[in-house]
Amino acid sequence: MLAVEGLAKVYPTGKKALGGVDIVIDRPQLVAVIGSSGAGKSTFIRCINRLVEPTAGRVLLNGQDIVALDRKGLRAARRRIGMIFQEYNLVERLSVMQNVLSGRLGYVGLLAALRYRFPPQDIQAAFALLDRVGLAGYHDRRADALSGGQRQRVGIARALMQRPDLLLLDEPTASLDPKTSRQIMRLVRELVAERQTPAIINIHDVALARAYADRIIGMKDGLIVFDAEAGSLTEAA
Ligand code: ADP
Ligand code: ADP
Numbered sequence: 001m002l003a004v005e006g007l008a009k010v011y012p013t014g015k016k017a018l019g020g021v022d023i024v025i026d027r028p029q030l031v032a033v034i035g036s037s038g039a040g041k042s043t044f045i046r047c048i049n050r051l052v053e054p055t056a057g058r059v060l061l062n063g064q065d066i067v068a069l070d071r072k073g074l075r076a077a078r079r080r081i082g083m084i085f086q087e088y089n090l091v092e093r094l095s096v097m098q099n100v101l102s103g104r105l106g107y108v109g110l111l112a113a114l115r116y117r118f119p120p121q122d123i124q125a126a127f128a129l130l131d132r133v134g135l136a137g138y139h140d141r142r143a144d145a146l147s148g149g150q151r152q153r154v155g156i157a158r159a160l161m162q163r164p165d166l167l168l169l170d171e172p173t174a175s176l177d178p179k180t181s182r183q184i185m186r187l188v189r190e191l192v193a194e195r196q197t198p199a200i201i202n203i204h205d206v207a208l209a210r211a212y213a214d215r216i217i218g219m220k221d222g223l224i225v226f227d228a229e230a231g232s233l234t235e236a237a
Helices: 040-048 072-078 094-113 120-132 148-161 176-197 206-212
Strands: 002-010 018-025 030-034 055-062 080-086 165-172 201-202 216-218 223-230
Touching: 002 040, 018 040, 018 055, 018 223, 030 040, 030 176, 030 206, 040 055, 040 165, 040 201, 072 080, 080 148, 094 120, 094 148, 120 148, 148 176, 165 176, 176 201, 176 206
Parallel strands: 030 201, 030 216, 080 165, 165 201
Antiparallel strands: 002 018, 002 055, 216 223
16 A cells, blocks of 8 residues: 655755655554654655655555656645645635535635536535534534534545545644544544545654554654554553
């Protein structure tokens, strides 16, 4: 499914944030990347879909090297990678339904559809996803009228509208209270299994990672220092 080989990043400042990282994800699991602030977690996850441009290495998603793609190829590949952010990145003045539909149509397609009409099968899929993430009946609400947990549920539904081959979650619970964080983690864990879609989650809360992830990768100074099934980790890890 996903093979990362020798992924490295040196920022223009000279900071070596990622020192050559290798991982293979060969089944639909929830993989948590943990490590202290500055360890390189965010750089790692962002190099996978080239929100940050890697300096070296390969990212093979179902055999295709994302790092080698030109701009057009990258745009297509990103359609297959759902991204979920700490600050949700919703369009605040649009409705929940419109935000979710943007996952299928993109924002340009969404603007065109707002003036014309939405494909009925997309609307049906969006309603089903809203139901699944616990937001049945919220389709007409504006995004800016929602709580943080509800916004993140919209973010998850939007990502799933892409029918992604891979989900990337960059600190999705860092702005949420502990109870809401656990609800979101449980939902993500269930969706990974239901949709058979692997997910990489960058998370600084080790307890949450241990409770919900299938596998935990520890990073330090831009390198992987451990990589293990969550159940096999001892307290010392
Ligand atoms: P984490 O997500 O684990 O906190 P980051 O990937 O954000 O770590 O950062 C890794 C290292 O790279 C840190 O030392 C950070 O200061 C540095 N860094 C992150 N982004 C940039 C940037 N745009 N330019 C220079 N250095 C950066
Ligand atoms: P987050 O983890 O929320 O993305 P970061 O602290 O990693 O936030 O970075 C915030 C912004 O500052 C990002 O654009 C990042 O690239 C940049 N940045 C982080 N560390 C450095 C650094 N040492 N030098 C320059 N830019 C940095």
